[in-house]
Amino acid sequence: MSELQRSFAKAKLATLPPPEFDEADEDDGDYLTELPLEDDSSSASSASSASSTGTIRPLSSRNLFARPQGSPNKRTMDSIPWTTYFERELFIERDAAGQKITHHAYLTSPVGNGPLFVTHHGAGSSGLSFAVLTAQLRKLLPSAGILSLDARGHGSTTITPDTAQLDLSLETLSTDLVAVVNGTKTQMKWNALPPLVLIGHSLGGAVVTHVAKSGSLGNAILGYAVLDVVEGSAIDALQSMQTYLSTRPVGFPTLEAGIEWHIRSRTIRNSLSARTSVPALLTYNEELKGSRAWTWKTDLAATQPFWEDWFIGLSKKFLEAKGGKLLLLAGTDRLDKELMIGQMQGKYALQVFPEAGHFIHEDLPEKTAMVIADFYKRNDRSALILPPKVSDLLKQGKRI
Template sequence: MSALQKSIMKSKLPPRCPRSYKQKLAPFGMSRCKNYQPESWKRFFHRTEDVETDGGTFRVYLTAEPDHPLRPRIVTLHGGGYSGLSWALFAEEVTYMVHCQVISIDIRGHGETQAKDPDDMSAETLVKDVEQVLQKLFGDEMPPLILVGHSMGGAIAVRAAHLPSLQHYVQGLVVIDVVEGTAMEALASMQSFLRGRPTHFKSIRHAIEWCVRSGQVRNVSSARVSMPSQIVNVETGLLATRELEDMSVDDSEADGAPLARADSIAEEDEPPESPDDLEPEPEPARVKHDEPVFVKPSEDLNVETGLLATRELEDMSVDDSEADGAPLARADSIAEEDEPPESPDELEEPEPARVKHDEPVFVKPSEDLNVETGLLATRELEDMSVDDSEADGAPLARADSIAEEDEPPESPDDLEPEPEPARVKHDEPVFVKPSEDLKRYKWRIDLSGTERHWAGWFRGLSALFLSAPAPRLLLLASIDGLDRELTVGQMQGKFQMQVLTRCGHAVHEDTPEEVARVVAAFALRHRLTSATESGENMNLVAAPGC
């Protein structure tokens, strides 16, 4: 259907229903409400471990131990700029389908890993890091391994599969959306792409929102987990995930009102995603018209008698109130108080008081008692003197001085000094709406500074992938991504290939359940593990190569 046909079809559609709520757009002009609240990794991984190697300390995320020590370990390696938490949703899905354990590593220079030389991002160094981490984790009891890598991590996985120390244990190799030919061609425009990204973010939620809206990750659930591990706090230098660990979920749930974050102010008036999300309005209280309504009395003292207002209710009787000409107010009499008069003649407008502008105006004090001192208000006037008022710098206000209050001062000396801002105790949390240019978070790694290593990551990748001794699986977001060498190898049946649609470059984050299903079927096809009870009901079948 052409664009012209689409416009004609749209013009024949009935008009949309008007919105019954006021829509307030958040940054980037979002049209519907989405949850950009960051989420902790603890829902997806069982534990973390910081592994000490010759290259530094590497953060490793692990799911629960499998039911048997010989079950395969799926070692996931992320792409450049991502982290080990980019595999969080995939780990949850694949362990639900087959018996295995997912081991997700923060590569050097990424996430919580603290390398001794973070600038050394060469392919040889990265492969050596993976080898040492696995040896530290398992030692001489190395279990079967399935190496899964995305983009840069895919290039590392392919090279690690050829290591003599790991070659015997690598039972499967999965590469996601990385091909030598297309990768080398994309390097020319990589710097332009990096310059187009924002350098700072005002909040974690702002970073998650950008991640989804820019298309880096199309799955908001995955971005909520992975994006905090890609940015650091400018002031503390710590990863944003550290802040999530410090936030107590139990406290916020106990109060029933989670702490409002600085960037959530603009989203308070956003419409709900569906009518079911609308909170029902409370029904108004029903009052019987045959019963009088009594207003809850104030707890203040009566200034004349010095008694509480509740004492007056005890002394009041229906006969007394009728004798005084003040019948009890009924529920249905409220609507009659504001009714307009029957004719304009009944409107009585009081004449305005005439005041001479050359004489000060003194308000007649009330004859009531001062509830604090017990003295008449006239006694206070006697105690006040002109000298005291002049000493305080506050002369009596004249009637003609009202119009002069808003006039500008004659000289800068007449300007009143601005009050100092309130000082806040440092032991109390302060939530302030930040300005638009506030730069609180930045990227964990400067990818533009690793340009000298880019070509080394992908050069010779196709040949190494085809020559790997383990079974091979290639997952792509588009069929156009194959280069000539892999096209020939695929036609010869040297590896299994699967193309997943409706996803971007981060295939495992955009469609984690589909990637997990393909990987689980791949492991079952080569008899590397068995399906769980839930996986058996899912009818996992390895899709044929395409």
Template sequence: MSDLRKLVFDQSHKRGSVTSKFSIPKPDFTPLKWNDYFDKEEFIETSTGSHHIFVKGSTGPIILCLHGGGYNGLTWALFTKEIFANLECQIVALDFRGHGKTKTNNDTDLSLETLSMDVVDVANTLAEREKTSIVLVGHSMGGAIAVSASYKIDSLVGLCVIDVVEGTALDALSSMQSILRGRPTHFKSIPHAIQWCYKGGQSHNLEAARVSMPGQIINMETGELACDEWETFDKIDAKCIDIPCTTKFLENDLSLKEVDEEPATATEKMPANKPPLPHSDKHTNFKIPENQNNKDGGPKYTWRIDLSKTEPFWHNWFQGLSERFLGCKVPRVLILANIHGLDTKLTVGQMQGKFQLQVLAKTGHAVHEDQPHQVAEILSIYLVKQKCTQCKPGFSMPLYPNTCC
């Protein structure tokens, strides 16, 4: 026996297992509080209702962030922390109507025109109050809304769209209902929901899932967002959760069945061109230890919004998006998770130098959650180059060789 093999053999008998010395820490699914990332929350009153926002900073241009369908302003938490460290700016993360804590005269009207006017009203109110300019940043559905609203905001100086283009978005709509049916309808606890978000693939960044997911679900008893249950947060210890990803969710049933991993059917496969709504890569549900469940072990949380009921608006969100994006007069940047997402119009426009393109590979649809540092750096460089704001001391300006200006 070689000296190395003998050493391993001896150590394994002394400790029971050599690999125990190098064991990987278990993931922590405890929720994180929004005030670790934002300074305050407030409501902007307009003629249509109260629009909820999270705010970071008090000086400089306003970066108004618009989330995708099903998310809320907390999806921008990690991005906010990163970009605020780079730039002299204010970050405002808006909850769309029907999402988060925004309340309007008709929360079910999610048409492009209505959502765009909500953004215009909020942006103009903030610009007038703060006497500053606006930069719109939108992800998925929020990107489409940002493009539409950009034509009606006089103080707008920049536009950033994240992982949505017209052609691929419209192509993906046919599979949306199948994807949504694969998601759990209820969760037994907040850590249970966070674990599904992370292990199910909606977010590939655990910290992002811990702060973002509580803003997407509500307590079924109180109707309040999970992110507001701070007293509950302080009592949760989810570091001990360690559940294998081999449990399959049964629609409208919280029971679990252990199954072998198997290829998805044709209708369950995730489109390569990234669907425009939140999704998971696996149909999964995870069992939380009994001390993490409510007393009867039944469902306690459900989604803030039923995305399947928004289907009448899907086509309207994305139809004509490429033409509107190219026609916008302010400097534009498009951040994609896949270079193959470009449709014909955008490919021609990019070759003509009409907008800046950046591709971040090895990321999911929620690019700003998966790689917040990289997205913040790209946008920071973009805004400084366009003279929209100034760098904070210590922020360097690295060059991206595949950036097209």
């Protein structure tokens, strides 16, 4: 480079403003040196060299090299409250078999003639399992309402006195679901039930199918969606349930540690959903100190007597119940013979997400919401334009 060129370059550089440094990077030295946990919910599952301490960044208006968001680490293990996703919580009381049950549910009311999506979680989960999914549904269907309940023995639903053995039979859980829907109608003073779409995951899929088949909610049900449960594979999986439970931690030292375990073990592959749903699964036990102070609210091992009752006959009921039918699976290997035949005959809609785990709605909430929203639109009766009745045409003097 000639002396003239060097002089020109120096003069030009002198007129430029100094580079901006992000103060957050200076403060986050410890955070950035930690290896992030694996998170399939985002492409940002590993740290970028451009995110290291002191990296020069462009102006905020041109944030081209901003640190990727979503990596589950100690800074992002804080729980997310239910108020982020729902407008209110409901407590519906009723007496049954000499016990007082207080059903707990989360609600966002439908707007106008919008539908109400009623969700039922799987064994060991809670109503917040669907929180992130319902937020995505509301983006696609702004007038839709969401009712997400905690089954008995789960979440914040309570029974007094609780001395008797917990009844988690399919018939009882189905009765509870109908009671919560009707109780919500009463508390909210709705003149009639809005159009219903039932959504159930695992055990919840068996419950919503049983309710749809029984006709307990009348003609209000437009359709029902079952998430990752099929009779044949579910019964086969029961053989290994005890093995799974024996490998699961008995408790956690902190709530954040419980969230972290769900992500590390890939039980839930979306850190946002884990931070929302896991807190409702754990309770703090003051008598236990140290590494097991946060324990499970639901004793899954105690539900073993009901396992077969939940799933036997599920495929037949799923195909025979009235209303639109949607089955979402994490793999086609879960289909049994009866459902394979029904799928080829076009009796229900099928969507497979091979990149998801068992908790499809938590791992892939946006994709799941898109499928469910399309399912609702295909079954929306208000969109139908029916031809006029012959009797009405005759009254108008028209020739037939």
